[in-house]
Amino acid sequence: MLKIENIEKSFGQLKAVNGVSLEIEKDDIFGLIGPNGSGKSTLFNIISGFYRKDKGEIYFDGERIDDLLPNQIVERGLCRTFQVSRAPERMTVLENMLLAAKNQVGENPLNALLKRPMVERSRKKNLKKAKELLSELDLFHLKDEYSGNLSGGQKKLLALGRIFMLEPKMVLLDEPTAGVNPTLTNNILKGMQNLREKTENSFFIVEHDMGVISDVCRKVFVLNSGEILAEGSPEEIQQNDKVLDAYLGRN
Amino acid sequence: MPIANFTIYLFTMFGIYALFAMSLNLQVGYAGLVNFGQVAFFALGAYTSALLVVKAGLPIAVGIIAGMLASGFFGCLLAWPTKSLKSDYWAITTLAAGEVIRLFALNEKWLTEGPFGVMNIPQPLEGLIDKYYNIFYFIFVLIVVAVVYMLLSMLTDSPFGRNLKAIRDAEDLSKSLGKNTQKIKVQVMAIGGLVAGLAGAIFAHYMVYISPENFRPLETFLIWGMIIVGGRANNRGAILGAVVIQTFYVSTRFVGNYVPIGSDLMSAARMIVIGLLMVSFLIFRPEGLLRERKKTYPDEV
Amino acid sequence: MEISQIIVNSLIRGAELSLLAIGLTMVYDILGFANFAHTEFAAFGAFLGFTFNSLLGINLLLSVVLAALLTGLIGILLDLSIFEKLRARNAKTLTMMIITMGMGIAIRNISRLIWTSSTKNFPMPLLQPLKILGARITRVQLGILFIAAISMVAFHLLLHHTKFGKALRAISDNKELARASAIDSAKMVQWMWFVAYSYAVIGGTMLAIEHLLYPRLGFDIIIPVFCAAILGGIGNPYGAVLGALTLGFAENVIISLDFGPLFSLGGLFDVGSLQLSTGYKPAISFMILILVLLIKPTGILGEN
Numbered sequence A: 001m002l003k004i005e006n007i008e009k010s011f012g013q014l015k016a017v018n019g020v021s022l023e024i025e026k027d028d029i030f031g032l033i034g035p036n037g038s039g040k041s042t043l044f045n046i047i048s049g050f051y052r053k054d055k056g057e058i059y060f061d062g063e064r065i066d067d068l069l070p071n072q073i074v075e076r077g078l079c080r081t082f083q084v085s086r087a088p089e090r091m092t093v094l095e096n097m098l099l100a101a102k103n104q105v106g107e108n109p110l111n112a113l114l115k116r117p118m119v120e121r122s123r124k125k126n127l128k129k130a131k132e133l134l135s136e137l138d139l140f141h142l143k144d145e146y147s148g149n150l151s152g153g154q155k156k157l158l159a160l161g162r163i164f165m166l167e168p169k170m171v172l173l174d175e176p177t178a179g180v181n182p183t184l185t186n187n188i189l190k191g192m193q194n195l196r197e198k199t200e201n202s203f204f205i206v207e208h209d210m211g212v213i214s215d216v217c218r219k220v221f222v223l224n225s226g227e228i229l230a231e232g233s234p235e236e237i238q239q240n241d242k243v244l245d246a247y248l249g250r251n
Numbered sequence B: 001m002p003i004a005n006f007t008i009y010l011f012t013m014f015g016i017y018a019l020f021a022m023s024l025n026l027q028v029g030y031a032g033l034v035n036f037g038q039v040a041f042f043a044l045g046a047y048t049s050a051l052l053v054v055k056a057g058l059p060i061a062v063g064i065i066a067g068m069l070a071s072g073f074f075g076c077l078l079a080w081p082t083k084s085l086k087s088d089y090w091a092i093t094t095l096a097a098g099e100v101i102r103l104f105a106l107n108e109k110w111l112t113e114g115p116f117g118v119m120n121i122p123q124p125l126e127g128l129i130d131k132y133y134n135i136f137y138f139i140f141v142l143i144v145v146a147v148v149y150m151l152l153s154m155l156t157d158s159p160f161g162r163n164l165k166a167i168r169d170a171e172d173l174s175k176s177l178g179k180n181t182q183k184i185k186v187q188v189m190a191i192g193g194l195v196a197g198l199a200g201a202i203f204a205h206y207m208v209y210i211s212p213e214n215f216r217p218l219e220t221f222l223i224w225g226m227i228i229v230g231g232r233a234n235n236r237g238a239i240l241g242a243v244v245i246q247t248f249y250v251s252t253r254f255v256g257n258y259v260p261i262g263s264d265l266m267s268a269a270r271m272i273v274i275g276l277l278m279v280s281f282l283i284f285r286p287e288g289l290l291r292e293r294k295k296t297y298p299d300e301v
Numbered sequence C: 001m002e003i004s005q006i007i008v009n010s011l012i013r014g015a016e017l018s019l020l021a022i023g024l025t026m027v028y029d030i031l032g033f034a035n036f037a038h039t040e041f042a043a044f045g046a047f048l049g050f051t052f053n054s055l056l057g058i059n060l061l062l063s064v065v066l067a068a069l070l071t072g073l074i075g076i077l078l079d080l081s082i083f084e085k086l087r088a089r090n091a092k093t094l095t096m097m098i099i100t101m102g103m104g105i106a107i108r109n110i111s112r113l114i115w116t117s118s119t120k121n122f123p124m125p126l127l128q129p130l131k132i133l134g135a136r137i138t139r140v141q142l143g144i145l146f147i148a149a150i151s152m153v154a155f156h157l158l159l160h161h162t163k164f165g166k167a168l169r170a171i172s173d174n175k176e177l178a179r180a181s182a183i184d185s186a187k188m189v190q191w192m193w194f195v196a197y198s199y200a201v202i203g204g205t206m207l208a209i210e211h212l213l214y215p216r217l218g219f220d221i222i223i224p225v226f227c228a229a230i231l232g233g234i235g236n237p238y239g240a241v242l243g244a245l246t247l248g249f250a251e252n253v254i255i256s257l258d259f260g261p262l263f264s265l266g267g268l269f270d271v272g273s274l275q276l277s278t279g280y281k282p283a284i285s286f287m288i289l290i291l292v293l294l295i296k297p298t299g300i301l302g303e304n
């Protein structure tokens, strides 16, 4: 479903991603691990169109996407969250959810003025869905809070909520549970599994917590200094000497 | 009747500047696009309408609409090279564009009459109403303000408006949710341009005479003062700001007639106050007099 | 116009703009916002220098130095009273930028209130201009070039051979780290304002000596100065100098070019000589700015 071939990216002298190739199939959860600064976020930024690659190709659903803009990539059904959650300061949690809804009639300024009934209908539909999702994620009581005022964990949960509104085919999550308390982590993981059952989409997640990885991922890729060091099931990875040296050995 | 006339003049100006401030508010307050050259849009609206009516003899309604379109088109044009850049670049590019439009008006004498300006600009229905013409024009402006306020509120309450706020507060996030932020920026500059152009055209037909002097950068700073004092991302704030700043501006000019320090120094003192007002509001009350309202959805589903 | 004359004029213009652009670019680099009051302080400082020189009769060089020091001090005071507080509050750089715009309006009009809108001339001895390779250059202009060169060498030494310069470059390289050692960097930031405004005053005074001094001077040069800084890659002081020189040349070349042959399409139409009307001179830097933004927004020296 997502195929990455020989991606390279440098910042000045630093080779942040150095010839990464990997493939992600449909309907499953994949992990990406690696020490700090190994290039995980950079790789996600390249896949999602936020950074331009220097070299290499990326295919999604058989279509080349590495020269598309971020919004065009989202339109094709591939979306992402950020390691540092983005939370609009003066938009409420509910507005955040509505923001993410796809194909809203009123996003076009002319429609917003002229096609009032259609705008209203699409609004009602999205509102209903947003409220249901917020209840599922246990965020409903915060619906009128400004998203800028949420805690770190709540922001991550909200990020997941927005993704639910988008209904993508594939999601890249950058450290969805980092710095989040156990209860919220549970909420986030439960939400992720729920969404997968409903829509059969796949997840590609960067995660530092090996427990989480073992619980949810079928296959894990290990990145080190911008290169793929190993790939395999969580168990295999945990036994791999190279990986232990580079990454787990440090913990 | 001078006091009555003065009051009607003041209120008409409130209306024109309210339109002008709302156009800036849409760009700055909602979309976070810093525009330091908004006067260019005002000038384009004014000149286009005035010239089409005076020189080409077109009806005033056509002139006003053409003025809006010219200014809206200019918004697209300006947004094009800068749409992917940071706000600092918007700020300087728009500032410069404002100056270029003024230079054009000053230098292209064959078209704009240069520094002499365009004179004898016709007014709508001027033959039909004469005695209470300024009251008529005030009511006309009032209706326009009401309609524009309504339309802008519809826009800012819509998903389009929500996209604007998202670009302002977290542009990355909007992109990651599939929003074409560059297109939205072009759209918002165009809409802001339409409204500012309308304000300019109405101004031209009210003043009957315009020259490059009417479109100095000072005008941009005044409306910045209005939205900073009144409150951004709130159309009522923009209107309130227009009333406050315009009252201060006009009344000090009035006072200036009686204080023997000369009009130049008076206007310097006035602008110092406006500059300091902007700085102090941003430090001590950054949200302005009327803060941005939280958008809630009462339990309807 | 003689080529040598174009070169001389461009060098002078570039030198003046450099001194202004350096400070603008430095503040942007360290604090992350565009300072729209920068050139206003330059004009204000030029007025101070004018007052010392022509009203109090202090020697010109000394007057300029005094004015530069005083304006630099104002920069420090404003940082202490306004920007430092906003930084502590984590105010957005956008807010800071708009504040500088308000500040600029205030300063410009304070100059107008004190010195009125009437234009002023620095009293300069009228001497025969020298001729160098066919180009006319006055002694005053030579002095301007000389002082600009010294100022730039001094800036280079400041950046590379003082504690301040090293700290400044360290802050520039790693802003996260700099925030961790806040006290030190706060002091550096104040010195930076001092240097930025002092240099701006020197550049502003040169412009005023060569042309005229009036309250709107600061506003009239804001676009070229920004253009120079962006052209050189904003945040890079050496780039700013390069950008200023490039802009100086571009302005003078475009002004002296005859576009006639271009539009006659090889003699097909008789359009005579077509020169850009001098009324549009201020627009040149805007056109260049737009071109840069379209082609390479990171400037000549910037990375993509």
Ligand SMILES: Nc1ncnc2c1ncn2[C@@H]1O[C@H](COP(=O)(O)OP(=O)(O)OP(=O)(O)O)[C@@H](O)[C@H]1O
Residues within 6 Å of the ligand: A011, A014, A016, A034, A035, A036, A037, A038, A039, A040, A041, A042, A043, A083
């Ligand atoms: N925009 C950028 N400009 C310059 N260098 C960058 C940029 N983004 C990332 N880098 C550098 O690239 C390297 C890889 O960074 P990246 O954020 O991808 O690591 P990561 O694996 O996500 O690390 P972490 O676990 O800390 O999130 C780092 O050395 C980082 O400093």
Ligand SMILES: [Mg+2]
Residues within 6 Å of the ligand: A040, A041, A042, A083, A174
């Ligand atoms: Mg990362």
